Amino acid sequence: MKTTSFHYQKLETESPRSWNAEFDRRYAFSRQTSFHNQSAEPISVISNSNDPVKKPFLSRTASSIDIPPSFNPQDESESRWTEEKGSDEKYSVLFFVLSGFSIMRSGNRPMKRLLLMISLNVAYSTAELFIGLLSGRVGLVSDAFHLTFGCGLLTFSLFAMAASRKKSDRLYTYGYKRLEVLSAFTNALFLLFMSFSLAVEALHAFIQDESEHKHYLIVSAVTNLLVNLIGVWFFRNYARINLVYRKAEDMNYHSVCLHVLADSIRSAGLILASWLLTLGVKNAEVLCLGLVSVTVFMLVMPLFRATGGVLLQMAPPSIPSSALSKCWRQVMSREDVSEVSQARFWELVPGRVVGSLTLQVKKGMDERPILQYVHGLYHDLGVHDLTVQTDYA
Numbered sequence: 001m002k003t004t005s006f007h008y009q010k011l012e013t014e015s016p017r018s019w020n021a022e023f024d025r026r027y028a029f030s031r032q033t034s035f036h037n038q039s040a041e042p043i044s045v046i047s048n049s050n051d052p053v054k055k056p057f058l059s060r061t062a063s064s065i066d067i068p069p070s071f072n073p074q075d076e077s078e079s080r081w082t083e084e085k086g087s088d089e090k091y092s093v094l095f096f097v098l099s100g101f102s103i104m105r106s107g108n109r110p111m112k113r114l115l116l117m118i119s120l121n122v123a124y125s126t127a128e129l130f131i132g133l134l135s136g137r138v139g140l141v142s143d144a145f146h147l148t149f150g151c152g153l154l155t156f157s158l159f160a161m162a163a164s165r166k167k168s169d170r171l172y173t174y175g176y177k178r179l180e181v182l183s184a185f186t187n188a189l190f191l192l193f194m195s196f197s198l199a200v201e202a203l204h205a206f207i208q209d210e211s212e213h214k215h216y217l218i219v220s221a222v223t224n225l226l227v228n229l230i231g232v233w234f235f236r237n238y239a240r241i242n243l244v245y246r247k248a249e250d251m252n253y254h255s256v257c258l259h260v261l262a263d264s265i266r267s268a269g270l271i272l273a274s275w276l277l278t279l280g281v282k283n284a285e286v287l288c289l290g291l292v293s294v295t296v297f298m299l300v301m302p303l304f305r306a307t308g309g310v311l312l313q314m315a316p317p318s319i320p321s322s323a324l325s326k327c328w329r330q331v332m333s334r335e336d337v338s339e340v341s342q343a344r345f346w347e348l349v350p351g352r353v354v355g356s357l358t359l360q361v362k363k364g365m366d367e368r369p370i371l372q373y374v375h376g377l378y379h380d381l382g383v384h385d386l387t388v389q390t391d392y393a
Helices: 073-105 109-135 138-163 178-208 217-234 248-278 284-311 321-332 367-381
Strands: 003-008 029-034 337-349 352-361 385-392
Touching: 109 138, 109 217, 109 248, 138 178, 138 217, 138 248, 178 248, 178 284, 178 337, 217 248, 248 284, 284 337, 321 337, 321 367, 352 367, 367 385
Parallel strands: 352 385
Antiparallel strands: 003 029, 337 352
């Protein structure tokens, strides 16, 4: 006959109160199977009972450990954790940056291509800024600042590519893969803001009729288009709207491709508007900027929804909700399970589904076959990391 014994992990006592054996035990100890104890009834971790048969493993009245009155283990553990955390945070940022740049030197082909793309954009935006300041052209200065901000986002994408290769540690136990999702979300948010600003600019041009004052931007638009077309060629495999994301890298690469593609469409729109103005077409800039705004919005919205869903921990789109409901019914149909609750499933990153659920197991039942069955069932469904909590009804 086998029962369950309890191994003490952590205990915080501030006032003497008795613990019930039916209390939710997961906060005080871990459950492990044992063949040494032959009692069928669970034994509470702490109790004030004097019954020798139900004597607990740890008791407030009998203890073989002498603790000084002024000693508080909770305060010491908290202070030690604070010191360790402070030292980790002190050196983690510098080490993080240095390790990121060291990885960039030995990075893969997309990282090197993106670094080249950023270098070209920085050189072009710097030259455009100086020309705009010397000539007094406000449009060139504004466009240079726009490109500089875009270079900052592309640099963050490059940093996310490099840092995501770092392994998990004590501070980030799941690793750094979600940095790529965050980078893709940031790029998508920037492109949505650019789409909105283009729509406002088109409305302003329609009201003020200032199209003739921006003919000098044709040279800037052509140069910017040529630079961005290089980036589109580098990431041409991700130049699609509805892309299936199998890894976190796919989201980041797709966001970089959409970033340079949107800038290319914006430059092409300005070139087309200038050409139409030379032909005498009225409101040409309004029409072109409006079309560019709508096109960028339609390109970036699928990426924005996908990255936002991952960051908000929505239900995984790779697993249908009907399949999750079917697994839930199969677990509930077992005779040794009385209830299944708190079933939560989400995507940590694309391609890695995480889940947790709570099982109410009937008294006297062995939980090991149930756990094996549940883990195997959800693993076949596509859940990679599953946490199952068991309580006895």
